[in-house]
Amino acid sequence: MKFALLRIPFQKLIVDCAIAALVVAATVAGAQGFHQLSGIAPSASLFSCAVMLVAWSRGIVSAILATALTILAFEFFFLEPRYTLVFRLNDLPQLVFFAVGALLVSLMCDSERRSRRALQEVKSAALANEAKFAEIQRELQLTIDTIPAMISTYHSDGTHSFVNKVWTDYTGMELADVVAAKGAGLFHPDDPERAAWRASLQSGEPLIAEAPIRAADGSYQWFSIRRTPWRDSEGRIVKWYSIGFNIEDRKQAEGALKRSQAYLAEAQKLSSTGSFAWDIDSDTHFWSDEMYQIMQLASSSDLSTDLILQRVHPEDRMRLIGELNRAMEGVGDWDYEIRLLMPDNSLKYLHIVARRVVYETGRREVVGALMDITEARKSQEALYVAQSALAHAARVATLGEISVTIAHEVNQPLGAIVANAQACLRFLDRDTPDLESVRGAVQWIVKDGNRAADVIRRVRGMMKKADADKIPIQLNDVIEEVAVLLQRQLRSKLVQLRYDLHDLPPVLADRTQLQQVIINLMINSAEAMEHVQDRTRILVIRSFRKETGHAVVVVEDSGAGIPRDPEQLFDAFFTTKASGLGMGLPICRSIVEDLGGRLWGIPNTDRPGATFQFELPPLEAVAPLAVRET
């Protein structure tokens, strides 16, 4: 590389030297020839010219070399003694004079050459610049034409001075057309953009607007338009630059988004469903509009977990805190119900379904939906109330029917007895008592008395109900069935149900009757806890096998308790309930006793509440009996 760098000036030096030698040689040859022909000695100025030529064409180095060669050649060819290099002192001034003159001329020529060259360089640079400029302009034009935007410039009076290709392609008009039309037909006639543009032209304020612009096919598409003025040094507006971006897709997407948002909001409103997101780590909440509606909070409310907890029913707060903690611990899915206590003291039931989401960034969020099920719950409860009322009414009606039967069936013989007895008195009161008739009537009195007693016996049998389907039954199964049936009712009374079930021998009984007994005991227990506020409402249902082999079922509550003498609870028509009939426990007892078992209740001694239990003999103890009966 070093060589390469060195070689260029070295080569140039060789060429310079060669040209200098050649020019000098040619000049000497010319002068020699002319001298021999004419005998006139050559002038020093001729050689000055040669040196000048060399200096002009090759620079100062060649000129010095040419000067030296010329002095040597001159000495050799033309100074006496000729054809020797013997130097005479008297020739010195002439030679020095020549050398100085040649040097001066060389310097001048070299300087001229340098300036000429500089000029040439400037010229070629200018040419190159021009080409580059043209290139840039082409590129700019291309850029302006390919930018997906409508670009145009305006004169200060608002007439178009330039439009790009996108502009002409879109509008289908050339610059000349639009200038001729004075800009008309571009914008929608109703569009406020025209007024804004006129205002901008007047005030010189930049224009920022969105407006529909007419396309070549006559349709309109939305554009975002910006126009900025360009002022001269005195502040006068010379030109307006305008750029318009097609935002039709955005506008449509915006419309679609707005629509889908509206649909979503409407759907949420209709279904009373709100959606929410909870960023676990930053404890930030995001709610849909309907969420605010359901929670009855202003949409400007500053959401926080505390604020939400305030809305939740006090009895459910711990539960929600538990659920939130579970979310932090990383549990994935939720589906639960919770109650709100609104400022007006009304209750709201919410069904919440949520899912935990962990994003790639590590952000943890709980996303979910919440439905206001108050109405559904209310109608459910109304239905339940109606059902129990119906059941109660049916019980009362049955009782009423029984009493009607009793009244009718017993009244008939009673009426006959009274009539007969009165007839007897009349027969006896006669002057001659008609004893024969009295006998006949009294016989009927006896008959009717027995008949009345029969009726009473029959009715009692009817109330006891004939033996239903007695089959071997697993009591624990019945307990579980009943617990499922009562689940909702227990939950609505906020009673916690606990099981403590052990293996039981099968018993021979009617399933429905056993269900009736267990339901009765459990509902009694739940109702006994209705007004308990200071302790947990716990209903324990326990079953075990006694040493005697009997199956025992225990229902224990933490309720108001029962009197010291619980036996009065088993008297018919005794009740502590406002709407009770007082038939439940007596019927239960008669069912259990009919099955050969026992049923009793005792107050809890060491804690509040009462315990009811019944025991039934195991299947193997009653089965032979049953066989004998049939």
Next chain:
Amino acid sequence: MTCETSRPREVVIVVDDDESMRVALTYLFRSMEIEVMVFSSAAEILNSRLPDMPCCMVLDIRLPGVSGLEFQDQLAKNGVRTPIVFMTGHGDIPMSVRAMKAGAVDFLPKPFRDQDMLDAVMRALSADRERREAEKRLSGLRSRFESLTPRQSELFKLVTSGLMNKQIAGILDVSEVTVKIHRGIMMKKMQAQSVADLVRMAETLGIKAST
């Protein structure tokens, strides 16, 4: 019309589905020296001929098949106007009210006092007796009216509408003497003493004066 019976014979008709009640009522009415006929159902009584003497019915308001009230309606439709005393069980007050409105004499809740029953039955029997006498009078009158010749019955209507003999002669286009003769025969046939008697008869028969 035998001479032994000092008073017209009367009978109480008892309808009750309960045998004990029928027997007891029989004893009771016999002890009151009232004759009794017993039936166990409404159908039975509708199918049999009722005795032609003052009578009344003692009905249980709840009868098998047809209820006491329906039976009451049926009797009324058949033109039987025998007075009815109802016996009711417990709590049949609305039915009893309906029965009374439909013309029952009384209703007695079971078990009843014998005196109450006796009073009710006596009231019913005397009502029936009066009714029967009134009916008897009416039917005699009707048969007398029907024995008149067409000319005489026409004359009856003209006389009872208050016309003078002269006017009647004009209308019938006969002489006044002829009218007088026919009028005498007609009044004799109707067993009327005066024109006033005749007018009362016309009212009882429901005959309208014609002109």
